[in-house]
Amino acid sequence: MIDLSTNYLGLILKNPLVASASLLSESVDRIRQLEDGGVAAIVLPSLFEEQLDVESTRLDGDLYRGSESFPESLSYLPELQDYNLGPDGYLELIRKARELASVPIIASLNGASLGGWVRYARLMEEAGADALELNIYALPTRATRTGMLVEQGYCDLVRQVRERVRIPLAVKLSHFFSAPANMARRLEESGAGALVLFNRFYQPDFDIERLEVVPRLALSHPYELLLRLHWVAILYGQVKADLAITGGVHGPEDVLKCMMAGARIAMMTSALLENGPDHAAHVLRDVERWMEEHEYVSIQQMQGSMSQQAVPDPAAFERGNYMRVLSSYTLRPELISADD
Secondary structure, three states: OOOOOOOEEEEEOOEEEEEEHHHHOOOOOHHHHHHHOOOOEOOOOOHHHHHHHHHHHHHHHHHHHOOOOHHHHHHHHHHHHHOOOHHHHHHHHHHHHHHHOOOOOOOOEEEOOOOHHHHHHHHHHHOOEEEEEEEOOOOOOOOOOHHHHHHHHHHHHHHHHHHHHOOOOOEEEEOOOOOHHHHHHHHHHHHHHHHHHHHOOOOOEEEEOOOOOEOOOOOOHHHHHHHHHHHEEEEEOEOEEEEEEEOOOOOOOHHHHHHHHHHOOEEOOOHHHOOOOHHHHHHHHHHHHHHHHOOOOEHHHOOOOOOOOOOOOOHOOOOOOHHHHOOOOOOOOOOOOOOO
């Protein structure tokens, strides 16, 4: 009997496939569908720092109504009022999901600054979340703000959240750091029990007719997995925090590669949105079939087997691979002249 179980953030999961934040995890009915599909844990959609700013502004308006104030502030970032359920509804979703689902429920906070919003981490814990994922999503755009200040701010943020909650804490981060391995260790020292690699930054586009900046949402593609595999394979063994991969996980081979790189779990979103919650069952069945054919008895057996510290040529993960990749390309015959 093949053992698909894995340990993530101290939680024993029945398999390594986790549903990351999406529309599929914003209601109890959909959460049950994901669980029936076979995922081992579910990450709820993020509660954004800006949503908590909206609630705070509303509260101030109630407290000081009738006195001199700025009415327009009550509509600050109004589009966020309709994003997921808002702070109160979010906490209720955690409670209901915890009551009805048997798999771990991971809450998510999205922010990048210190402030009173961090108290919601504690409220999420009280609502029944099994763990918390801190989704650090910010682009430092001021030319005066140094990388050192940005990194220290992230570490301070993680430390503050860690001080507020007893449940396990994961940090979802981007790859835009000058020294990702060092940053991973610093986040671990600040209290992160797991690192989720990597956040996907959604880039706006230009509407050249209306002269407007417009949002563009694109689902992930399997090729995005390569960057995640690369860094998890490098970090495996260098940090004690659990490693998770998100972005580009679409099929059974992707899940297997994540495990071999050193990840404890593989997070899936786009493939579930495209194919439905039942897609998880098909992926897991094929994972188990592959393991049986290749004589693996457990997921733990393969975790880290293709990491930097396990392969015969560790330089393949670093600059040595750069020349190999460039020299591997072959021109089509019709593009090669006789003189060449």
